[in-house]
Amino acid sequence: MSRTVYVNGAYVPEEEAMVSVFDRGFLFADAIYEVTAVLDGKICEWDGHIARLQRSLGEIGMPMPMSSEELLEVHREIVKRNNMEEGAIYLQVTRGATDRDFVIPKDLPQTVVLFTQAKSLTGTKSGLRVISVPDIRWGRRDIKTVQLLAASMCKSEAKKQGKDDAWMIEDGFVTEGSSNNTYIVTEEGKIITRNLSNSILPGITRKSVLRIAEELDLEIEERPFTIAEAQKAVEAFMTAATSFVTPVIEIDGVKLGDGTPGPVSKRLCEVYIEESRKASC
Incomplete structure (x- = not known):
């Protein structure tokens, strides 16, 4: 069954969704995105995601395309139209479409796209096996841009080696996973995690999980x-x-503990899901 997606104010079947070939999101990855989880048909961690969206847009000189309240209503409507109980919503905001030029234009009508992915977020997690790879991304990973080629290549390399994901290394230290904090x-x-800086994305789930841990x-x-x-x-x-708290049971071929998810990650995941259900909107 075809999904309903949102494109620039219209809800359309995915087969009819179109964006200009001159859109700067396509030509230059000149775009910001956010991903929100959906549990029981409701949006999780909305305030955190909208605040990060606004910050990311500001960091590359783009305005909010609409108010937080308007965006929340679009998120709720696309969940309703797709009858989604559990999964994720992807929001992408580009600078807009114009003739190709490296110079960033001003005052273009922005492109706003939302689509859903229905999938289980709360199932039992058996643990992931990861490899380490060089971090080849640009220097502003704290901005959630659609420049995901490097991360995609890293995760694909892990799959090629028969593993689940990759942890990226810079100057001898782990930065983050291909699409997650580590x-x-x-x-x-003691829980150890990299401090916030331009080197990693300030994860919304990260912030909540650290609060729960405290x-x-x-x-x-x-x-x-x-x-x-x-x-x-x-x-x-x-x-x-979109994965909440996911255990890692192997790193570069070395098994951790007894090779099964440990009590800390399991407990954090349980509490996070419980709190997310209560606080969703």
């Missing part, structure tokens, strides 16, 4: 860590809007 848990039960009286240290340190950890996990 964490390790020490023998003492409420559970878990110790947190925000700093870079190496693959060698991660391989000595008793647990590791990743967080993202």
Whole structure:
């Protein structure tokens, strides 16, 4: 069955959705995106996602295409039209369409696209096996642009090697996963995750999970860590809007603990899902 998508004010069947070949999102990756989870037909973490969208747009000199309230209504409507109970909504905002030129134009009508992906977000997680790869992305990873080729190549390399995902390395330290923030848990039960900077995306799920960890009286240290340190950890996990808290059970062929998801990641995932259901809108 065809999905209904949103394109510049219209809800249309996906087969009829069109964007100009001169759109700068297509020609220059001149666009910002956000992904929101849907649980029980409701939107999760809306305030965090809309705040990050506004920040990302501002960092590349683009305005909000509409108000937060208007965007929320579009999100709710596309969930309703697709009868989606669980999954994700992708929002993409480009600078708009004009003749090809490297110089960034001013005051173009922006392109706004939303589409849904229905999938299970709350199923049992058996744990992922990851490889390490060089981080070849641009320097402003804190901006959620659609420049995802490097991340796509990294994840594809992991799949080629028979693994699930890749952790990217810069200057000897893990930055993040191909589409997620990364964490390790020490023998003492301390959670270590890279501190926020231009090197990583400020994950909305990351922020909530760290808050939950503090409420559970878990110790947190925000700093870079190496693959060698991660391989000595008793647990590791990743967080993202469409996968919540996902355990990692192997890093570059080294099994962590007994090779099964650990208690810290499992507990954080349980509480995160429970809180997300209560707070969704």
